[in-house]
Amino acid sequence: MNIRPSAAIRQNYNEIADLCRETAEPIFLTKNGEGDLVVMDIETYNRREKMLKLREELLSVEEDRMRGSKGYSVDEVTSMMRSAIKEAAGHGAAK
Structure with a gap:
């Protein structure tokens, strides 16, 4: 399970997008230490x-x-x- 702080999407969009595509798994984003969003590639x-x-x-x-x-x-x-x-x-x- 990939968990990243929400700031990571702004700072490392390409890295997170590549990780989504490579693993075909969602990435869970946290805000203030709590679950906030889930990001995955379109495929x-x-x-x-x-x-x-x-x-x-x-x-x-x-x-x-x-x-x-x-x-x-x-x-x-x-x-x-x-x-x-x-x-x-x-x-x-x-x-």
């Missing part, structure tokens, strides 16, 4: 946001399943995907 932020969204979607699906929503077997999903591909290919064909 790490985007990756974390995608992971959080995926987790939310998986949790939602699992909650639906536990409430009794119908699920699909691998064979059913395969069949649906093949049908969708055939349908899409047919619509894209020249007449």
